[in-house]
Amino acid sequence: MAFDEAAIRRHMLVTPGAMAAADERTIAGGTERAVLIRRAARAITRVLRSRYAKQPTVILCGPGHNGADGISVAEMLIEAGWPVEVVLLDENQDLSDRLGVLSRVRPSGTFSPRAGMLVIDALFGAGLSRLLEGEALMLIERLELSQATCLAIDLPSGLDGQTGEIRGAAPYADATVTFHRLKPGHLLGHGPERCGKVFLADIGIEAEEDDAGALHNHPDLWRHLLRPSKRDTHKYEKGHVTALGGPGLKGGAGRLAARAAAVSGAGAVTYLTPLSSAEFAAASFDAVMVAPFHGPDSVTDLTYKRGGACVFGPGMGHGDAAKEALLAVLETEIPCVLDADALTLFEKKPGELFEKLHPNCVLTPHEGEFSRLFGEMEGSKLERACKAAKKAGAVVLLKGSTTVIAGDGLPLVNSNGSAALATAGAGDVLAGLIAGFLAQGMAAAEAAAAGAYIHADAASGQGPGLEAEALPPLIASVLKNLVAPTH
Numbered sequence: 029m030a031f032d033e034a035a036i037r038r039h040m041l042v043t044p045g046a047m048a049a050a051d052e053r054t055i056a057g058g059t060e061r062a063v064l065i066r067r068a069a070r071a072i073t074r075v076l077r078s079r080y081a082k083q084p085t086v087i088l089c090g091p092g093h094n095g096a097d098g099i100s101v102a103e104m105l106i107e108a109g110w111p112v113e114v115v116l117l118d119e120n121q122d123l124s125d126r127l128g129v130l131s132r133v134r135p136s137g138t139f140s141p142r143a144g145m146l147v148i149d150a151l152f153g154a155g156l157s158r159l160l161e162g163e164a165l166m167l168i169e170r171l172e173l174s175q176a177t178c179l180a181i182d183l184p185s186g187l188d189g190q191t192g193e194i195r196g197a198a199p200y201a202d203a204t205v206t207f208h209r210l211k212p213g214h215l216l217g218h219g220p221e222r223c224g225k226v227f228l229a230d231i232g233i234e235a236e237e238d239d240a241g242a243l244h245n246h247p248d249l250w251r252h253l254l255r256p257s258k259r260d261t262h263k264y265e266k267g268h269v270t271a272l273g274g275p276g277l278k279g280g281a282g283r284l285a286a287r288a289a290a291v292s293g294a295g296a297v298t299y300l301t302p303l304s305s306a307e308f309a310a311a312s313f314d315a316v317m318v319a320p321f322h323g324p325d326s327v328t329d330l331t332y333k334r335g336g337a338c339v340f341g342p343g344m345g346h347g348d349a350a351k352e353a354l355l356a357v358l359e360t361e362i363p364c365v366l367d368a369d370a371l372t373l374f375e376k377k378p379g380e381l382f383e384k385l386h387p388n389c390v391l392t393p394h395e396g397e398f399s400r401l402f403g404e405m406e407g408s409k410l411e412r413a414c415k416a417a418k419k420a421g422a423v424v425l426l427k428g429s430t431t432v433i434a435g436d437g438l439p440l441v442n443s444n445g446s447a448a449l450a451t452a453g454a455g456d457v458l459a460g461l462i463a464g465f466l467a468q469g470m471a472a473a474e475a476a477a478a479g480a481y482i483h484a485d486a487a488s489g490q491g492p493g494l495e496a497e498a499l500p501p502l503i504a505s506v507l508k509n510l511v512a513p514t515h
């Protein structure tokens with residue numbers, strides 16, 4: 029079982045280069061470019077008129093088709109009686125057949141954005157090819173620093189559509205209207221903070237699977253893998269999770285992971301902990317079973333008997349016994365999640381870990397753990413996660429407000445995270461949840477994708493007071509809705 033094919037087409041992220049190719053393919057297929065530009069302009073105008081009152085509006089138009097969208101929007105707004113002014117980056121642009129727009133052109137030096145003014149940013153979109161400089165930089169810097177309301181066409185100019193990096197400057201748009209599919213840059217790096225609310229418009233571009241540079245993580249992709257079990261199933265048929273916890277005072281993290289595994293839909297969870305902490309652990313769990321950890325055999329005997337999946341790392345500590353147990357379990361190729369201490373254990377000798385990893389492993393580092401394990405890497409978060417997955421031979425889930433999941437197939441970008449998740453223990457819950465999905469038979473990338481989305485969805489709508497302990501019941505109710513028969 030894998031991601032749903034139809035959902036892949038709907039939720040793919042298309043790089044600017046692939047988008048330009050898709051535009052050309054559509055034009056070669058018989059749709060005139062002018063028609064696409066008019067459809068784009070209509071979509072922008074629709075968003076604009078539903079979102080903003082009639083007000084002084086300046087349209088910044090660049091030399092390419094992004095600028096052509098802007099000019100087309102200017103015509104539509106002028107016809108609707110809006111007080112529109114146009115600033116052209118290429119002042120030699122021929123507007124002799126568009127006299128209405130020509131009469132509104134103002135010199136770029138007069139561009140003085142301020143509160144109460146609407147600015148439509150149509151300087152550059154998919155065709156941004158270098159750092160902004162000169163007049164373009166001057167216009168965008170003025171806009172970036174102003175209180176004007178900005179509506180960006182396709183991308184805020186200066187934001188790299190592939191990486192989400194800023195090439196010189198970029199405005200803080202209130203909203204961005206993009207076409208056909210989101211671009212990675214809307215979700216990565218500075219994208220979320222610069223794009224504002226993103227509207228996606230269908231302008232009649234045909235989707236081809238090869239256009240996908242990545243997937244935007246969404247339940248449509250993996251909801252079918254969460255189907256409830258048959259009625260007469262039993263707990264071990266629903267999957268067993270082995271969670272290795274740490275000694276004494278560090279036990280909380282492992283217990284959070286075990287609890288999350290228990291609400292994932294897995295039938296049973298065993299929490300292994302050194303004998304000295306076992307009684308305390310047993311007193312803090314009801315449904316989760318507790319067993320003593322006394323070295324690699326205590327884990328491998330259990331996984332041999334129960335199968336399922338393991339979660340290593342949260343609160344596990346850096347002891348030799350835990351490390352040996354981890355390496356022994358990796359040998360058996362049972363699906364595993366490695367988080368926290370299970371990653372930092374190998375920061376001095378990552379090769380020792382990479383040698384033992386296999387495609388059923390999910391590594392869940394945050395940025396700090398990532399760079400300690402993989403070293404400093406160049407590139408966007410998406411590119412770095414992909415390189416790391418290749419190096420490790422496993423699925424890498426690189427956490428953050430935007431999370432990236434990379435493995436063998438198309439990488440995924442998860443964008444429903446919120447500040448509420450920046451709290452101690454939230455990562456432990458995620459690791460346990462993913463282990464729970466692995467134990468139920470999901471492949472590593474699918475389990476990581478479902479885990480990242482459901483974990484973030486559980487926290488959405490929660491405020492700064494969210495404690496990680498509160499997440500498991502919230503996860504249970506997200507899951508209940510996702511598997512409800514109405515879907």
Ligand SMILES: NC(=O)C1=CN([C@@H]2O[C@H](COP(=O)(O)OP(=O)(O)OC[C@H]3O[C@@H](n4cnc5c(N)ncnc54)[C@H](OP(=O)(O)O)[C@@H]3O)[C@@H](O)[C@H]2O)[C@@H](O)CC1
Pocket residue numbers: 048051052061064065068090091092093094095097151152153154155156157158159160161164181182183207
């Ligand atoms: N393709 C289509 O049919 C459709 C496209 N659509 C729309 O068009 C957009 C893509 O259009 P596009 O490919 O023309 O690219 P665009 O973003 O306008 O920029 C290219 C121009 O900018 C220039 N330039 C680049 N960087 C620069 C810099 N830093 N500083 C200064 N100049 C710079 C670059 O110059 P060059 O690199 O060639 O020297 C070139 O002149 C897309 O985002 C969507 O809005 C839709 O209407 C649907 C139909």
Ligand SMILES: [K+]
Pocket residue numbers: 094149150151152153180181182183184185
């Ligand atoms: K733009």
